[in-house]
Amino acid sequence: MCGGIAVRNAAVFSPCPDASVLFDPVLDKETVLNGKAGEIVIAYAIRRVLMLIPVLIGMSIITFSIVHAIPGSPAQAILGDRANPEAVKQLNESMGLNDPLYVQYFRYLGNVLQGDLGTSYKTGRPILDEIGPYLAATVELAVMAMIIAVFFGVNLGILSAWRQNSAIDYTSMVIALIGVSMPIFWLGLLEQWVFAQELGWLPSNGRIDPRMTFESITHFYFIDALIQGDFYALQDAFNHIWLPAIALGTIPMAIIARMTRSSMLEVMRSDYIRTARAKGVGEVLIVYKHALKNAFIPILTVFGLQMGLLLGGAVLTETIFSWPGIGRYLYDAIVSRDYPVIQSGILVIATIFVLINLIVDLLYAYVDPRIQYGKE
Amino acid sequence: MTSSETLLQVRNLKKYYPIRGGVFGRKIGEVKAVDDVSFAVKKGETLGIVGESGCGKSTTGRSILRLEEPTAGEVEFEGADLTKLSGEEMRRMRRELQMVFQDPFASLNPRQTAGSIIEEPLIVHGLGDAKERKEKVKELLSVVGLDSYHAGRYPHQFSGGQRQRIGIARALAVNPKLIVADEPVSALDVSIQSQVLNLLEDLQETYDLTYLFIAHDLSVVRHISDRVGVMYLGRMVELADRDELYEHPIHPYTRALLSAVPVPDPDAKRERIILTGDVPSPTNSPKGCAFHTRCPHVMDICREKRPEFKDQGSGHFAACHLTEA
Numbered sequence: 001m002c003g004g005i006a007v008r009n010a011a012v013f014s015p016c017p018d019a020s021v022l023f024d025p026v027l028d029k030e031t032v033l034n035g036k037a038g039e040i041v042i043a044y045a046i047r048r049v050l051m052l053i054p055v056l057i058g059m060s061i062i063t064f065s066i067v068h069a070i071p072g073s074p075a076q077a078i079l080g081d082r083a084n085p086e087a088v089k090q091l092n093e094s095m096g097l098n099d100p101l102y103v104q105y106f107r108y109l110g111n112v113l114q115g116d117l118g119t120s121y122k123t124g125r126p127i128l129d130e131i132g133p134y135l136a137a138t139v140e141l142a143v144m145a146m147i148i149a150v151f152f153g154v155n156l157g158i159l160s161a162w163r164q165n166s167a168i169d170y171t172s173m174v175i176a177l178i179g180v181s182m183p184i185f186w187l188g189l190l191e192q193w194v195f196a197q198e199l200g201w202l203p204s205n206g207r208i209d210p211r212m213t214f215e216s217i218t219h220f221y222f223i224d225a226l227i228q229g230d231f232y233a234l235q236d237a238f239n240h241i242w243l244p245a246i247a248l249g250t251i252p253m254a255i256i257a258r259m260t261r262s263s264m265l266e267v268m269r270s271d272y273i274r275t276a277r278a279k280g281v282g283e284v285l286i287v288y289k290h291a292l293k294n295a296f297i298p299i300l301t302v303f304g305l306q307m308g309l310l311l312g313g314a315v316l317t318e319t320i321f322s323w324p325g326i327g328r329y330l331y332d333a334i335v336s337r338d339y340p341v342i343q344s345g346i347l348v349i350a351t352i353f354v355l356i357n358l359i360v361d362l363l364y365a366y367v368d369p370r371i372q373y374g375k376e
Numbered sequence: 377m378t379s380s381e382t383l384l385q386v387r388n389l390k391k392y393y394p395i396r397g398g399v400f401g402r403k404i405g406e407v408k409a410v411d412d413v414s415f416a417v418k419k420g421e422t423l424g425i426v427g428e429s430g431c432g433k434s435t436t437g438r439s440i441l442r443l444e445e446p447t448a449g450e451v452e453f454e455g456a457d458l459t460k461l462s463g464e465e466m467r468r469m470r471r472e473l474q475m476v477f478q479d480p481f482a483s484l485n486p487r488q489t490a491g492s493i494i495e496e497p498l499i500v501h502g503l504g505d506a507k508e509r510k511e512k513v514k515e516l517l518s519v520v521g522l523d524s525y526h527a528g529r530y531p532h533q534f535s536g537g538q539r540q541r542i543g544i545a546r547a548l549a550v551n552p553k554l555i556v557a558d559e560p561v562s563a564l565d566v567s568i569q570s571q572v573l574n575l576l577e578d579l580q581e582t583y584d585l586t587y588l589f590i591a592h593d594l595s596v597v598r599h600i601s602d603r604v605g606v607m608y609l610g611r612m613v614e615l616a617d618r619d620e621l622y623e624h625p626i627h628p629y630t631r632a633l634l635s636a637v638p639v640p641d642p643d644a645k646r647e648r649i650i651l652t653g654d655v656p657s658p659t660n661s662p663k664g665c666a667f668h669t670r671c672p673h674v675m676d677i678c679r680e681k682r683p684e685f686k687d688q689g690s691g692h693f694a695a696c697h698l699t700e701a
Contacts, residue, residue, distance in 0.1 A: 271482035274443055278477075279497040279546070280470035283463075293487045369530040370486055 040372075041365065048358050055354060056347065060112070063346045064105050067339050073097065074121050077337040095121070108343065117347075118340030122333070127344045131329065135348070136219035137207060138318075138325035142310035144241050145249035150303065153253040154292075157260025157299075161268060162287060172257065179254025188247040188320040195243060202239050205322035209236050244321040248314050252306040259302045263295035270294075296367050304360030308353035383586050384417040384440070384554055389449035391432070391439045395659060407658050409435040410446075411610035411666075414685065415693075417554070422580065422587040424601030424618070426594055426633070428655065432610040433590045434478070437556045440588070441473055442466055453554070471501050474547035478559040480539035484531040490517070490542050491527030497549045516545040519582075520575060537568035541575065548579065556588045561596060573600055594637050598622055603691075606630045609666040610658055612685055616692040626694040629667050665697065673698055 075091035076083065092098050096107065111118060117127040156176065160169040196204030208214055208221055214233050216224050225234035267273065268291050276290045315327035326345065333341035365371045391410040394403045410432045417423045425433045439446040442458060451458040453473065461469060474497075477483035484493055491513050498509045514524040520541040531539055540560060547555055557576065561569040577600065579585060591597050597604055598618060605615040606629065614627040625631045632649040639646055651670045656662050662669050668678040677697050685695040 271477060271479055272485040274438075275475075275477060275483045275543075275546075276485065276496075277443055278441060278470065278475045279500060280467045280550075281496065281500050282467060285500070290485055290487075294485065368487065370532045 041362065045358070045362060048361070052351075052354050052358070056351060057109075059350045060109065060343065060347055061105070063343050064101075064108065067342050068101060068104075070334075070337070072337050074337040074339055078121060108340075112344070112347070117344035120333075120341050121338045122336050122341070127341055130341075131326070131345065131348060133216070133219040134324060134326045134329040137323060138311060138314075138327065140207075140220055140222060141241065141244055141248060141314070141317075141323060141325060142307065144245035145310055146252065146303070146307055147249075148245055149249040149252035149256055149306070152249075153256030154260050154299065156253075156257040158264055158287060158292065160257070160261040161264035164265060169261075173261070176254040176257040179250045179257070182250060184247055184251070184314070185316045185320055187250060188244070188317060191243045191247055192320070202242055204243070205240075205320075207237065207240050207323065208233065209240075212236060244317050244323050247320070248310060248317045252302075252310070255302055255306065256299060259298050260295065263298045264291055267291045267295045293367070297364060300360055300363060300367060304357050308356045311352050311356065312349045381419045382416045383419040383454065384588070385450075385452040386416070386436075386440060387414050387450040387452070389413045389436065389439055389451065390447045391435050391444060392447045405659050408610050408661055409658060410439060411658075411661065413449075413607070413610070413612045415605055415612060415615055417586060417588055419553075420580075420584060420586055421602040422589050422600055424589045424591065424597035424604040425607060426591060426597050426604060427607035428592060428633075430655065430658070431607045432658070433592075433607050434558050436607070437475070437558045437588060437590050441470070441475055441556055443475070468501070471497075471550045472552050473554045473556065474550065474552040476540075476543050476547050476555060476557040476560045479563050480536050480543055481531075481563070483543060484539055486531055489528055489530055490522075490534070493531075493542060494527075494546045494549055497546065501550055503550065512549065516549055519548070519579070520545045521571075535568075536564050537572060540564060540568075540572055544572075544575065544579070548583065551583065552585070554586045554588065556590070558590045559592065560589075562591065562593065569596070576600065594634065606633065609655060609661055611666050611695065612693075613667065613696070614692075614694040615685075616694075620690075620692055624692075626688060626692065626699060627667075627696045628671050628673055628698070630694075665695070 073088065073092060074097065075088045075095065079088055079091060096104060099107075108118065115128070117131070119126055120130060123130065156172045160172040163169055192204045195202045203209070212233060214221075214224070214230070215228070217227070218224055221237040222234065225231070225237055264287075268287075272294075273286060273290055276286050281290070312327075314325070315331050317323065318325045318327040319331070326349065330342065330345045330349075332338075333345060389410055390408070390412055392406040392408050395405040395407060396402065397404045413432075413436055415423070425436065427433045435444060438444040440451050440458070442451075442461075446459055449459065453469075456469070458466065458469065458473075488496070491510075494513045494516055495509050498504055498512060503509070504512060513527055517524055517526055522538060522541055522545070526534075526538075531542070534542065540563075544560075560576070561572050564572060573596065576587070580587060587600075589597065589600055601618050603616065604618050604621045606613050606621075606627065608629050614621065614625065614630045616626075621630065622634060625634055628649075632651050635647060635649045649672070651672075653670045656666070656669055662679075663682075664680050665671070665678040665683050668674045671678065675697060681697070683695045683697045685693055688694050688699050
């Protein structure tokens with residue numbers, strides 16, 4: 001569906017007896033030298049981005065329909081339970097909620113296309129201005145969680161595969177199994193109890209100490225602290241992010257560990273690993289250079305999907321740790337029937353999700369030179 | 377070219393693979409892939425090893441280079457017993473012993489360019505600086521008949537014959553003394569096979585190489601080898617100078633094998649020796665001579681006593697009770 005990713009056959013068989021002088025017709029020296037290979041990738045990327053448009057339109061229709069199917073009205077939510085029914089009706093009218101649904105939808109779509117994500121019913125502020133800090137908080141948390149997940153997941157998987165069926169292997173895989181089966185809210189509460197309450201090592205919630213005078217410019221606290229040279233704030237931001245990042249990163253960590261293990265096991269058995277041994281390459285280099293690079297495609301796929309999920313906001317983690325991220329923002333919007341925020345929030349998340357997967361698809365070609373784009 | 381100096385001496389090499397089963401993975405048997413094999417390779421010669429699929433010839437080659445850990449036996453190379461070396465010592469020793477693999481499609485890392493595949497042995501053995509290594513890669517590419525711009529390409533952009541040339545260039549990079557070639561041409565088209573064989577012969581002359589050449593194709597082995605060893609069910613049954621072996625085979629298995637070589641002449645009279653039955657399973661190899669279940673000349677002693685692999689005169693080794701009768 002998403003355009004042509006064609007894995008070229010393992011070899012280009014040559015009809016000519018002395019194959020050494022033949023040019024590869026697909027990617028010969030001239031193509032590479034003129035940089036045409038780069039152009040092919042760019043053209044592919046543009047085509048993929050264009051194909052995102054129908055996906056996002058479909059997405060917006062679904063969200064719009066679901067949001068309007070939820071019982072309860074925004075006007076009622078704004079005015080309260082005991083509001084005068086006449087006032088509720090009037091407010092509905094003035095917000096355009098009495099128009100036919102398709103009229104409302106096209107009005108919304110028209111605004112979005114002009115870069116207007118709408119205005120929050122609750123705060124009365126444009127969503128485009130409002131969503132930034134929440135998004136930044138989520139991105140910061142997701143990136144940190146993913147760094148933890150990839151570092152531990154990949155190494156755990158490698159260790160398992162390297163010493164298959166050993167005590168190390170069994171231990172790692174039990175850890176991974178516990179990781180995928182652990183409910184996040186429970187792990188989060190456990191962390192708070194052990195590290196914040198009992199040991200008192202780390203703060204239990206928030207992004208930064210509220211008593212600190214800290215000015216946020218980019219809304220990414222790490223970047224802010226760095227550009228302002230405020231290392232105390234940097235330290236504090238780190239202290240705050242550890243617990244939620246570990247809670248959020250546990251499941252991706254476990255999934256990545258299992259995927260790495262199976263992928264590495266397959267690669268470690270391959271002939272070219274034996275070739276590397278015969279060359280006299282050391283064991284560490286064999287594992288990290290020869291095997292991991294070849295085992296990386298499935299790991300990358302899992303990484304992309306998980307990253308997309310994390311960026312979609314982790315409602316549970318963000319709620320437990322009072323993390324002001326996009327998950328919390330959406331949750332609050334749903335509670336207060338803030339239609340524009342729900343619609344636009346989901347649209348933003350969906351866009352990020354598909355873009356991340358597009359980036360992953362493009363990275364495949366970098367990871368595996370046999371993958372070429374743009375061929376049916 | 378061939379001197380009488382021994383480069384590699386293999387003594388009583390064994391490689392058994394355990395078979396595990398049951399709930400607790402107990403050892404319930406073993407596959408005797410290589411079962412007590414001894415031979416010597418002289419400096420500058422090509423020793424061919426033939427045998428049908430599964431007879432243990434590839435495992436022998438890999439066990440010598442410790443790509444598979446041998447179960448028992450000695451592999452003496454220039455005075456050092458390879459089986460006794462530590463991992464790091466063996467890694468350094470690999471500079472002297474290289475291998476050309478059977479499958480040129482699977483044995484090259486798809487993530488590495490041809491240049492980096494050939495350069496890597498130089499890096500890991502600390503030979504030359506970056507500039508010297510680039511020069512060496514260029515030189516090796518041209519030695520094996522490729523162009524220097526091929527260095528930037530990936531394995532999938534080459535044909536099978538070209539890939540095998542890369543494999544050979546890679547093996548040559550560190551100037552090894554011995555090259556174990558494990559069926560280096562069997563995956564290639566016939567027209568490409570002869571090119572690669574000629575290349576191997578030219579390289580032997582230029583670089584003073586010694587080959588252990590493993591193959592199942594009798595005519596290929598005859599073409600390239602100085603001496604030929606025949607393996608059956610994990611054992612070496614006969615070993616002699618090429619012409620001696622092909623003209624005067626002693627062991628009944630060798631005779632049957634040679635009678636199966638196609639002769640490109642429809643009128644030629646040939647006497648095929650057709651063996652009955654199948655090769656016994658190496659998990660349960662027969663008592664006595666491994667070949668006695670199929671041998672047309674089987675005697676009582678063959679079922680009881682394993683024949684000794686010994687010199688039957690002027691370096692013609694064979695393991696058969698018939699020679700004593």
